[in-house]
Amino acid sequence: NAGVTQTPKFRVLKTGQSMTLLCAQDMNHEYMYWYRQDPGMGLRLIHYSVGEGTTAKGEVPDGYNVSRLKKQNFLLGLESAAPSQTSVYFCASSYLPGLNTGELFFGEGSRLTVL
Amino acid sequence: AQSVAQPEDQVNVAEGNPLTVKCTYSVSGNPYLFWYVQYPNRGLQFLLKYITGDNLVKGSYGFEAEFNKSQTSFHLKKPSALVSDSALYFCAPSTGGFKTIFGAGTRLFVKA
Numbered sequence: 014n015a016g017v018t019q020t021p022k023f024r025v026l027k028t029g030q031s032m033t034l035l036c037a038q039d040m041n042h043e044y045m046y047w048y049r050q051d052p053g054m055g056l057r058l059i060h061y062s063v064g065e066g067t068t069a070k071g072e073v074p075d076g077y078n079v080s081r082l083k084k085q086n087f088l089l090g091l092e093s094a095a096p097s098q099t100s101v102y103f104c105a106s107s108y109l110p111g112l113n114t115g116e117l118f119f120g121e122g123s124r125l126t127v128l
Numbered sequence: 129a130q131s132v133a134q135p136e137d138q139v140n141v142a143e144g145n146p147l148t149v150k151c152t153y154s155v156s157g158n159p160y161l162f163w164y165v166q167y168p169n170r171g172l173q174f175l176l177k178y179i180t181g182d183n184l185v186k187g188s189y190g191f192e193a194e195f196n197k198s199q200t201s202f203h204l205k206k207p208s209a210l211v212s213d214s215a216l217y218f219c220a221p222s223t224g225g226f227k228t229i230f231g232a233g234t235r236l237f238v239k240a
Contacts, residue, residue: 017171053137055218055230056172103171115160115222119171 015039019104019120026094026127034089034123036104044107045087046071046117047079049100056103062087094127101125130155132219134231141209142239149204149234151219159221161202162228163193166216175217178202189213209238 017038026032036045043064048056058071062081076098078090087106091098101124105117132153141147153159160179164172176187183195193204202219216235222228 053232055232057230058228105172115224115228116162116174116177117164117172117220117228119164119173121171122169 017104017106017118017120019102019123021123022121023124024126026091026125028095028127030094031090031092032094032125033091034102034104034125036087036089036106036120037085038087038104038106038118039085040106040118041084042106042118043084043109045081046105046107047077047087047089048103048105049073050103050122051100059089059102091125094125096127099125099127130221130229132221132229132231134217134219134234136234137232138235138237140237140239143211144208147206147209147213147236147238149217149219149236150201151203151231152199152201153219153221154200155221155223155229157223159223161193161195162220162222163187163191163202163204164218164220164230166218166233168215172218175204209236211238211240214238 020035046061047059050056057073060079062068065084068079080088101122103122104120107117162177163175165175166172178185178195186192191206216233218233219231
């Protein structure tokens with residue numbers, strides 16, 4: 014099993030450019046998440062999805078959009094990148110609460126630099 | 129507001145000595161409590177969790193954690209540290225799925 018796979022792993026953008034990060038999971042998880050990790054700030058939730066076709070805002074959603082057209086995929090988009098979006102992005106997935114105790118399964122991360 | 133505190137940015141310990149990484153939280157209800165570990169340039173990995181029952185829970189790689197309800201703490205421990213334990217550790221209380229909050233992380237450095 015591959016678990017949670019993120020592409021690309023590294024990307025450099027210029028201010029104002031757009032890009033999409035792709036997350037794929039093969040564990041049939043209902044819930045999927047996008048986090049960003051910045052030094053000294055832990056992980057902060059950007060957006061999440063509780064099932065195919067649904068998305069919701071997390072703690073820091075501004076400047077990002079997401080889509081969950083298929084259960085196994087969760088896309089994170091930046092329409093107009095800004096230097097403040099330089100970060101490491103992690104995708105995660107989990108079972109439905111109640112069916113499991115909420116353990117998160119993470120991808121390897123995508124390092125984004127915006128110049 | 130709900131929060132989690134990991135008061136030490138870094139913990140230094142000699143190989144073979146016991147280690148403790150501290151975590152306190154302020155979360156309504158009875159959250160599940162998790163520890164995750166992150167090795168360099170990798171994603172976070174589940175280490176252990178507390179749901180209910182015995183206050184001392186055991187996890188992967190010889191780690192354990194002690195839950196204290198009155199102090200709302202969930203400290204991570206290991207009786208004998210290894211150099212390979214050097215990593216970034218996150219405490220993460222959760223009331224389910226997207227309701228997981230992460231501490232800032234504590235970097236553990238084990239010296240040979």
